[in-house]
Amino acid sequence: MIRRLTIFGVGLIGGSLALALRRAGTCEEVVGCSRSEDHLRQAVELGVIDRYSLDPAEAVAGADMVVLAVPLGAMGGVCAAIRDHLAPDAALTDVGSAKGSVVDAVREGFGELPHGFVPGHPIAGTERSGVAAAFPTLFQGRRVILTPLDTTDIGALAKVRTMWEETGAVVESMSVAHHDEILAATSHLPHLLAFGLVDSLARMGERDEIFRYAAGGFRDFTRIASSDPVMWRDICLSNREAILSVMAHYQEDLTMITEAVSRGDGERLLEIFQRAKAARDRFCE
Amino acid sequence: MIRRLTIFGVGLIGGSLALALRRAGTCEEVVGCSRSEDHLRQAVELGVIDRYSLDPAEAVAGADMVVLAVPLGAMGGVCAAIRDHLAPDAALTDVGSAKGSVVDAVREGFGELPHGFVPGHPIAGTERSGVAAAFPTLFQGRRVILTPLDTTDIGALAKVRTMWEETGAVVESMSVAHHDEILAATSHLPHLLAFGLVDSLARMGERDEIFRYAAGGFRDFTRIASSDPVMWRDICLSNREAILSVMAHYQEDLTMITEAVSRGDGERLLEIFQRAKAARDRFCE
Numbered sequence: 001m002i003r004r005l006t007i008f009g010v011g012l013i014g015g016s017l018a019l020a021l022r023r024a025g026t027c028e029e030v031v032g033c034s035r036s037e038d039h040l041r042q043a044v045e046l047g048v049i050d051r052y053s054l055d056p057a058e059a060v061a062g063a064d065m066v067v068l069a070v071p072l073g074a075m076g077g078v079c080a081a082i083r084d085h086l087a088p089d090a091a092l093t094d095v096g097s098a099k100g101s102v103v104d105a106v107r108e109g110f111g112e113l114p115h116g117f118v119p120g121h122p123i124a125g126t127e128r129s130g131v132a133a134a135f136p137t138l139f140q141g142r143r144v145i146l147t148p149l150d151t152t153d154i155g156a157l158a159k160v161r162t163m164w165e166e167t168g169a170v171v172e173s174m175s176v177a178h179h180d181e182i183l184a185a186t187s188h189l190p191h192l193l194a195f196g197l198v199d200s201l202a203r204m205g206e207r208d209e210i211f212r213y214a215a216g217g218f219r220d221f222t223r224i225a226s227s228d229p230v231m232w233r234d235i236c237l238s239n240r241e242a243i244l245s246v247m248a249h250y251q252e253d254l255t256m257i258t259e260a261v262s263r264g265d266g267e268r269l270l271e272i273f274q275r276a277k278a279a280r281d282r283f284c285e
Numbered sequence: 286m287i288r289r290l291t292i293f294g295v296g297l298i299g300g301s302l303a304l305a306l307r308r309a310g311t312c313e314e315v316v317g318c319s320r321s322e323d324h325l326r327q328a329v330e331l332g333v334i335d336r337y338s339l340d341p342a343e344a345v346a347g348a349d350m351v352v353l354a355v356p357l358g359a360m361g362g363v364c365a366a367i368r369d370h371l372a373p374d375a376a377l378t379d380v381g382s383a384k385g386s387v388v389d390a391v392r393e394g395f396g397e398l399p400h401g402f403v404p405g406h407p408i409a410g411t412e413r414s415g416v417a418a419a420f421p422t423l424f425q426g427r428r429v430i431l432t433p434l435d436t437t438d439i440g441a442l443a444k445v446r447t448m449w450e451e452t453g454a455v456v457e458s459m460s461v462a463h464h465d466e467i468l469a470a471t472s473h474l475p476h477l478l479a480f481g482l483v484d485s486l487a488r489m490g491e492r493d494e495i496f497r498y499a500a501g502g503f504r505d506f507t508r509i510a511s512s513d514p515v516m517w518r519d520i521c522l523s524n525r526e527a528i529l530s531v532m533a534h535y536q537e538d539l540t541m542i543t544e545a546v547s548r549g550d551g552e553r554l555l556e557i558f559q560r561a562k563a564a565r566d567r568f569c570e
């Protein structure tokens with residue numbers, strides 16, 4: 001049971017976590033904190049949080065569980081602001097889409113890594129954002145990856161794990177570096193490709209016409225290009241190394257495919273397409 | 286009203302066209318032809334066609350409308366086989382995903398372009414194939430592009446247009462070259478990117494793990510990589526020039542994005558992502 005949960009950033013992810021825990025009845029009080037009083041008032045009206053404060057120090061007072069659900073670029077600032085006010089036995093976790101950069105930001109914000117800190121990342125989301133987009137079943141059946149550190153207290157780890165399980169999520173752990181590599185491949189790279197394709201087409205001469213003839217496949221393929229640009233900028237800056245590595249790999253493969261198209265090598269193309277279809281059918285359906 | 290419609294290739298597209306026209310009640314008889322008697326028998330059992338023949342000459346006899354709905358690579362062979370049997374006043378159309386190569390195949394198969402020939406392409410489909418995947422509403426509200434030629438008889442054009450309108454589709458025309466450029470951008474390129482990404486990841490060391498953490502965005506993004514490999518090989522070989530041109534454009538843009546990630550240029554990334562999101566939100570929802 002969580003007595004007081006303080007959530008920094010009551011948007012899609014933070015708001016959905018609050019709704020899920022309230023629905024599960026495993027949280028006595030939820031306090032929200034962010035920059036905009038309008039957003040926080042809206043969160044109260046929507047029944048997402050019980051109360052709010054615009055002052056991080058005040059928001060965090062007496063909390064036994066603190067969740068950082070702000071954009072990656074804002075993690076460090078929140079940590080610096082709560083550094084002298086977080087209860088020593090509080091569990092602290094985050095939901096950031098890249099983990100190495102959050103660990104750095106927390107270390108810097110606090111001066112050292114708090115023992116209660118458990119880095120985390122729910123593999124769930126939509127292309128919408130803000131508290132109005134939050135819903136309690138977002139994490140149902142989805143994976144949450146925790147990347148506990150050498151410094152992490154096992155009590156805090158257990159508490160964070162239980163919290164996520166209560167939202168209906170399946171919790172797993174791995175190292176920070178491994179998380180960042182896997183997510184670069186399955187999430188960060190696809191987003192870059194989709195943003196890149198839509199931008200590329202949008203800058204072509206006849207863009208109205210081009211999009212007009214886009215069929216269902218194109219809509220599905222580019223859905224992730226409707227994601228929040230600020231969040232994705234932050235992710236690119238936060239997980240640079242892993243993204244560049246998987247991108248280099250991909251660009252080589254794309255060049256190989258382009259060369260096969262160029263020399264009319266149907267056998268090679270068929271081989272690639274068959275392998276891809278088999279992999280996708282096997283893993284995704 | 287179509288008296289006798291002969292469809293070569295009673296698969297997803299050919300089968301759905303037959304179902305739509307039968308449902309609309311604007312077609313007296315539907316004859317199917319392809320390579321496999323099993324597939325054709327299944328098409329009769331599913332109520333997609335009235336009867337079939339394995340012999341193209343026999344299948345086309347007495348037809349006033351003939352639709353080529355075989356893979357791109359098979360168009361030429363069918364044309365050569367029906368060349369001496371197609372009624373002189375019959376309308377002939379196709380559904381191929383690239384148009385320049387079909388025009389070439391028809392010219393070659395017939396020795397010259399028949400006046401009744403109207404190249405066409407319904408912008409509709411799913412990642413499934415075969416007659417069992419066919420359904421009568423596939424073209425409802427979707428666009429069908431016709432690319433009439435200098436040689437095209439206006440009576441045949443009107444007849445093909447009416448046929449597609451009766452399926453619930455919106456019919457438009459443009460030149461062959463323009464069609465092939467637009468489709469390279471909105472359909473062929475995205476398919477290559479998706480096949481390429483899934484193949485790239487599938488060949489990485491820890492592929493089981495990688496796909497395991499793929500979230501909803503990844504599923505949507507890679508859905509088109511579950512498409513039929515043979516069909517996509519054919520499309521790549523058939524629309525080579527246009528695909529290579531749009532691919533070159535895209536690879537340059539991707540390199541620009543990669544460089545922005547590499548030098549940590551958040552402003553540039555934000556600009557690209559915002560432009561892409563605006564374009565997609567405007568055109569796709």
Ligand SMILES: NC(=O)c1ccc[n+]([C@@H]2O[C@H](COP(=O)([O-])OP(=O)(O)OC[C@H]3O[C@@H](n4cnc5c(N)ncnc54)[C@H](OP(=O)(O)O)[C@@H]3O)[C@@H](O)[C@H]2O)c1
Binds near residue numbers: 008033071126127
């Ligand atoms: N969306 C996804 O698919 C997804 C999936 C997994 C993880 N994540 C991670 O979840 C986190 C939040 O993403 P989200 O999608 O929930 O975004 P969101 O809906 O935009 O919510 C972000 C929240 O943070 C607040 N905020 C923004 N800047 C702040 C600052 N400088 N100080 C304090 N609060 C600030 C915003 O409220 P105010 O405007 O009132 O400040 C807003 O409520 C990110 O770290 C992201 O990487 C997202």
Ligand SMILES: NC(=O)c1ccc[n+]([C@@H]2O[C@H](COP(=O)([O-])OP(=O)(O)OC[C@H]3O[C@@H](n4cnc5c(N)ncnc54)[C@H](OP(=O)(O)O)[C@@H]3O)[C@@H](O)[C@H]2O)c1
Binds near residue numbers: 356359409
């Ligand atoms: N799927 C899409 O999304 C989509 C969208 C628009 C246009 N198209 C175009 O539509 C055409 C058909 O695609 P589809 O998706 O309907 O494929 P499909 O479901 O696989 O159907 C193709 C049909 O062609 C027959 N066929 C294959 N090779 C043949 C040959 N050499 N001679 C005679 N018949 C042959 C097959 O039957 P047998 O096995 O019995 O020979 C099958 O019934 C292609 O030209 C494609 O470019 C597809």
